Amino acid sequence: MTMGNLAGTGQALDSSLNTIFSEFKLLRDESGVFRSTATMMTLKPHEGRSKNVNNYNRVVALDIADGVDIQQAQQLADTTTTYTPGEVAVQVLLPGSTMRRVADQELLQRTGRMLANAYDLKEDQDGGLQMVNFTPIMGVAGAVIGPGEYLGALQRLSIGNNRANPEPPPLPYFIVDHPIKLGTLAARLIPLTDVPSGTNIYTPATVTTGRTVGPGAGGGGLSDEILRQGIGALGMFWGATVKRTANLIPDASDDVSGGAYSREGLIYVSELEPVADNDTSDKSLRGAVELNYWGSYVWGTYRPAAYGVEILGDATLPVAS
Numbered sequence: 001m002t003m004g005n006l007a008g009t010g011q012a013l014d015s016s017l018n019t020i021f022s023e024f025k026l027l028r029d030e031s032g033v034f035r036s037t038a039t040m041m042t043l044k045p046h047e048g049r050s051k052n053v054n055n056y057n058r059v060v061a062l063d064i065a066d067g068v069d070i071q072q073a074q075q076l077a078d079t080t081t082t083y084t085p086g087e088v089a090v091q092v093l094l095p096g097s098t099m100r101r102v103a104d105q106e107l108l109q110r111t112g113r114m115l116a117n118a119y120d121l122k123e124d125q126d127g128g129l130q131m132v133n134f135t136p137i138m139g140v141a142g143a144v145i146g147p148g149e150y151l152g153a154l155q156r157l158s159i160g161n162n163r164a165n166p167e168p169p170p171l172p173y174f175i176v177d178h179p180i181k182l183g184t185l186a187a188r189l190i191p192l193t194d195v196p197s198g199t200n201i202y203t204p205a206t207v208t209t210g211r212t213v214g215p216g217a218g219g220g221g222l223s224d225e226i227l228r229q230g231i232g233a234l235g236m237f238w239g240a241t242v243k244r245t246a247n248l249i250p251d252a253s254d255d256v257s258g259g260a261y262s263r264e265g266l267i268y269v270s271e272l273e274p275v276a277d278n279d280t281s282d283k284s285l286r287g288a289v290e291l292n293y294w295g296s297y298v299w300g301t302y303r304p305a306a307y308g309v310e311i312l313g314d315a316t317l318p319v320a321s
Contacts (some may be wrong), residue, residue: 020103021103021104024104024106024110026110026113026114026117029117029118029120029121030121030124030245030246030247031124032120032121032123032124032127032245032247033124033176033243033244033245033247034124034127034128034130034176034245034247034266034268034299035123035124035127035268036243037174037176037241037243037261037263037266038127038263038266038267038268038299039263039264039266039267039268039302040268040270041083041267041268041269041270042269042270042271043085043269043270043271049084050082050083050084050085051082051083051084051085051269052080052081052082052083053080053081053082053083053267053302054078054079054080054081055078055079055081055303056076056077056078057076057077057078057079058165059074059076060074081300081302083267083269083298083300084298085269085270085271085272085296085297085298086296086297086298087272087294087295087296088119088122088123088294088295088296088297089292089293089294089295090115090118090119090122090292090293090294091115091290091291091292091293092111092114092115092290092291093285093288093289093290093291094107094108094111094288094289094290094291095285095286095287095288096285096286096287096288096289097286097287099287099289100287108289108291111291112276112278112291112293115276115291115292115293116274116276116293118293119274119293119294119295121247123297124245124247125247125249126299127247127266127268127299128176128245128247128248128249129299130259130266130299130300130301131176131248131257131258131259131308131310131311132257132310133301133304133308133310134259134261134265134301134304134305134307134308134309134310135161135304135305135310136153136156136161136305136308136309136310137309137310137311137312138150138152138153138156138260138309138310138311138312139311139312139313140312140313141253141255141312141313141314142253142255142314143313143314144184144313144314145181145184145185145311145312145313145314146184146185146188147185147188147189147237149311149313150175150185150237150238150260150311151237151238153175153259153260153309153311154173154175154237154238154239154240154260154309155238156309157169157173157240157260157261157262157307157308157309158173158239160303160306160307161305161306161309162306167303167306169261169262169264169265169303169306169307169308170262170263170264171239171262171263172240172241172262172263173239173240173241173260173261173262173263174240174241174242174243174259174260174261174262174263175237175240175241175242175243175258175259175260175311176243176244176245176248176258176259176261177244177245177248177256177258177259177311178244178245178246178248178250178256178258178315179231179244179245179246180256180315180316180317180318181256181258181311181313181314181315182231182242182244183230183231183318185231185237186226186230186231186233186234189222189223189226189234190223190226190227222234231244240260250315254314254315254316254317255312255313255314255315256312256313256314256315257310257311257312258310258311258312258313259308259309259310259311260308260309260311261307261308261309262307262308264302264303264307265301265302265303265304265306265307265308266299266301266302266308267299267300267301267302268297268298268299269297269298269299269300270295270296270297271295271296271297271298272294272295272296272297273295274293274294274295275293275294275295276291276292276293277292277293277294278290278291278292279292
């Protein structure tokens with residue numbers, strides 16, 4: 001029987017088929033969380049280069065003898081914290097010939113979405129970099145941390161990290177940390193272990209840690225919900241809303257700094273919300289479009305020794321044991 005002339009790679013007509021792309025997708029970025037946990041300030045036009053926030057010092061009440069004149073007048077003082085926004089931009093040039101020839105008829109629109117995603121990603125990563133500016137630290141590099149460290153961070157936060165002169169930050173409080181670190185927190189709250197209480201606790205392989213505790217909530221309830229939903233089932237921990245983000249980037253030793261903080265302790269100053277600006281004015285580029293997406297902002301902390309606590313710990317990728 002004679003074989004027909006097939007079309008396709010390695011066949012008789014191996015150059016006769018068009019390459020058809022059925023769908024065009026964008027790579028996903030982690031959604032931002034830090035703006036939702038920060039105090040938002042706006043630097044308005046003609047207000048200058050920076051946003052300046054003043055806080056006054058304390059005055060102290062003293063005991064005095066009955067009937068004696070008060071002669072304990074105290075001096076006021078103030079401290080200024082300055083936040084100076086800077087511009088952030090992302091740009092792509094699409095030649096006219098490219099847009100005419102590529103199969104994706106929505107290339108321009110998809111590129112615009114990529115620019116917006118890139119800006120949002122940088123903005124959130126910049127927010128995460130503020131966690132190391134909170135001066136109290138719970139946890140330590142190389143250690144897999146759990147409920148004790150997170151509880152300790154919130155205990156310190158609740159008194160402004162000062163037992164002699166407590167400065168409790170205003171609510172709400174947040175814990176924002178990496179999914180791997182929060183995964184270990186969730187597992188230790190269940191706890192996820194196949195050994196009796198008091199022996200080795202659940203942890204990623206190769207890391208030595210503390211001891212197990214008995215399962216909370218009677219071995220069901222919250223434990224079961226955490227197994228089904230992950231850290232999202234916890235919702236709050238010791239009065240703080242728990243949020244996770246992969247935009248906290250591990251260092252070269254696989255350690256990540258998250259944070260427990262008051263909303264007032266994390267500051268986001270916006271001078272200009274991001275705008276899209278597509279330029280087609282250069283006729284010599286023959287139909288090219290220059291896509292620009294830019295804005296101006298700055299992140300900062302307020303009272304970092306009192307209004308936030310850095311939570312440092314290991315975020316090594318889990319491996320099979």
